[in-house]
Amino acid sequence: MSEGKSPVTVIGLGPMGQAMVRVLLDNGHPVTVWNRTASRADPLVALGATRAATAAAAIAASELVVLSLTDYRAMYDILDGAGDRAGDRAGAALDGRVIVNLSSDTPERTREAADWAAGRGARFLAGGVMVPENLVGAAGAYVFYSGSQETFEAHRATLALFGRPDYVGADTGLAQLFYQAQLDMFLTTLSGYLHASALLGAAGVSATQFLPWAVVQFDTVSSYLPEAARQVDGHHHPGDRAALAMMGATAAHILDASRAAGIDLALPSAVKSHYDRAIAAGHGGDSWTALVEVLSKPSDQL
Numbered sequence: 001m002s003e004g005k006s007p008v009t010v011i012g013l014g015p016m017g018q019a020m021v022r023v024l025l026d027n028g029h030p031v032t033v034w035n036r037t038a039s040r041a042d043p044l045v046a047l048g049a050t051r052a053a054t055a056a057a058a059i060a061a062s063e064l065v066v067l068s069l070t071d072y073r074a075m076y077d078i079l080d081g082a083g084d085r086a087g088d089r090a091g092a093a094l095d096g097r098v099i100v101n102l103s104s105d106t107p108e109r110t111r112e113a114a115d116w117a118a119g120r121g122a123r124f125l126a127g128g129v130m131v132p133e134n135l136v137g138a139a140g141a142y143v144f145y146s147g148s149q150e151t152f153e154a155h156r157a158t159l160a161l162f163g164r165p166d167y168v169g170a171d172t173g174l175a176q177l178f179y180q181a182q183l184d185m186f187l188t189t190l191s192g193y194l195h196a197s198a199l200l201g202a203a204g205v206s207a208t209q210f211l212p213w214a215v216v217q218f219d220t221v222s223s224y225l226p227e228a229a230r231q232v233d234g235h236h237h238p239g240d241r242a243a244l245a246m247m248g249a250t251a252a253h254i255l256d257a258s259r260a261a262g263i264d265l266a267l268p269s270a271v272k273s274h275y276d277r278a279i280a281a282g283h284g285g286d287s288w289t290a291l292v293e294v295l296s297k298p299s300d301q302l
Helices: 015-026 039-048 055-060 072-079 108-116 149-154 174-201 206-235 245-262 266-280 289-293
Strands: 007-011 031-034 064-069 098-101 123-128 141-146 164-167
Touching: 007 015, 015 031, 015 039, 031 039, 031 055, 039 266, 055 072, 064 108, 072 108, 098 108, 108 123, 108 174, 123 149, 123 174, 141 149, 149 164, 164 289, 174 206, 174 245, 174 266, 206 289, 245 266, 266 289
Parallel strands: 007 031, 007 064, 064 098, 098 123, 141 164
Antiparallel strands: 123 141
């Protein structure tokens, strides 16, 4: 252990939690661990972590407590419910602690959790880890954080071990919102790629054959984003590129081709509906970024 390294508690020892513990240990931090299934701590104890007998004992061991759980409900079950011994309530040990919850949930539930923690004397940071567990601590890893900036700065050096710490604001729900926005793009993009592969596959074209052009498309899209961000923020969508109506016609052709190929229609139908609604709202001659004006509202309000 390196002299002067602060102790850290990690509660929740799934793959992500275990990866965080290993990174902390590798960097000389004394680490206390607790998990409802106690055997998950065994390999970490073998590496030098300390197993706490109860969740309350784990919290008492460190000022900085990192949670890596299924969701925020699990936090309440562990910290506000009975511990693994009758009558042991971990919530009573929270006073003066910094809780960094890296579990996934909604922004609203995150804000509620911050209020709950404050009511027990704890400071609360929310986080969203943007890499899988095998890349925790690796180059290129990053984690969104929100909550008190003062609390964040006090523990920045330790949190940076998991990945670049990106602080996004005092509103505790923002880290979850950024996390979900990134995954919104990620999941939708992957579905788009697989749908395109299925469309070609119906004609006997392999994904390997399509690969060079798919890579070009992925790389090219990023070049559109700086201008798109300006137009979205300014709610000004000059049609100096392919007008939205023309792209809507393309969306219709993709839907027709998918129908003819006998593949799933949900994704191209959704995309076409975006263009149809934007055209109906008078944006046919605008840039494709005008889609945001309909995507920002429930469809039943258009």
